[in-house]
Amino acid sequence: MTAPVTVTDPDDPRLRDYTALTDVALRRRREPAEGLFMAEGEKVIRRALAAGHPMRSMLLSARWAEQMRDVIEEAGAPVYLVEPELAERVTGYHVHRGALAAMGRLPLPEPGELLAAARRLVVLEAVNDHTNIGAVFRGAAALGIDGVLLSPDCADPLYRRSVKVSMGAVFSLPYARLERWPHGLREVTGAGFRLLALTPQERAMDIAEEVRERGGDRVALLLGAEGSGLTPRALAAADAWVRIPMAHGIDSLNVAAAAAVACYAVTRP
């Protein structure tokens, strides 16, 4: 077991992975470029490790070093013990979960690998809000979807906020990026998936009816960002348009709620 090291200097270069965590613009650039992401809190750190992500180091308050003794032994990575004030000074926020880990990314699978193995997929266009990405992953994983495909401009599922909101589902649900958009959608339909675009438009078919008529197998659910919804180009690439019927004059659901309902509808025909 690597002995934990107490660190008292906020400028200690060993803490570099943890600097300025609240600077979203900086971290969005830095983390993918350096093959790094942050896991926050004991549960999420354990799930990241269990999913095979290598640990670079951990930043812990003293009480967590005891609690996570087995994790420290298993991971064999450096452990830095810090006072809460120092953690806040380095990261820029109050780390109330007391445990942060700098983890290494794994290479993403190719879309083709997901398409070969999956029965049902979620495909996201331009969902660039970290909370929404995390919430979609949590719901899709829970409701039995086999993987997620992302347009090039979707937010990073491994950004700290996404990981946290997903409750670690970003580790258990495989995902890949389509490099070209919307042309990459042809790969989805070419692999035999029926690509269903979710839209509130009246001319779209009730999703329950679509599933009754054609079943919920080899289906890819295409969802767009909240507010703007799917682009005309993405809508045009779909095999069919489906909608979740709505009442009370409400014209749309949050993208995570829409995804959860749609996943439920296709997995329980």
Place this chain on the structure above:
Amino acid sequence: MTAPVTVTDPDDPRLRDYTALTDVALRRRREPAEGLFMAEGEKVIRRALAAGHPMRSMLLSARWAEQMRDVIEEAGAPVYLVEPELAERVTGYHVHRGALAAMGRLPLPEPGELLAAARRLVVLEAVNDHTNIGAVFRGAAALGIDGVLLSPDCADPLYRRSVKVSMGAVFSLPYARLERWPHGLREVTGAGFRLLALTPQERAMDIAEEVRERGGDRVALLLGAEGSGLTPRALAAADAWVRIPMAHGIDSLNVAAAAAVACYAVTRP
């Protein structure tokens, strides 16, 4: 039409309704006590008015006075024009939607009124997060639920954040508070509703199966706060326990996603 008044003094007593909006503890006490709530942004303000809420005043930047001319005429309430810096100083945050309205609350209906008129209800226990309350209302309204009953310790649906996340659904979906908990649930079952408690527990029945067997009419869906879930007392008061089957080792959904899926399941048997 009331002529808009330009205000330049942050301590002007006419701005009192708008002070310290970011002080959650203060506003949670003050707003219900003073029969007040805040509507933020043009769309939400219009929906609050359309739902019959009286307007106390509006705080606008100059460009919004033009855009909301018809609202100003219709409401006949004082309008205060302020520079963005002044708005920030008074409220404590950058009002990027440029329009705030102080609105008056209406008396809530009695639970009995809702129970007499509704086919399907959502009942919430201890959901004290404003974002979650708002998201549950948005989903429940969209998916055709007729009303919401709240336990005494649920958060305020008219708190600024709840209103915003609900996209105004807190105005279109009637709700009431049960004064006694969990005894008040007897009123629900006494009115002929089948009270279904959502729980991830294995011994609960698949919600789809429950709906297939007994239909989705005169059903009340009982959901608890994220994390802790329903209390044993609330679980004991239910007619049956139902669950949404989950995959990938995920053990729960966010309460808003769970509510959306459950509402979908009971409204489309």
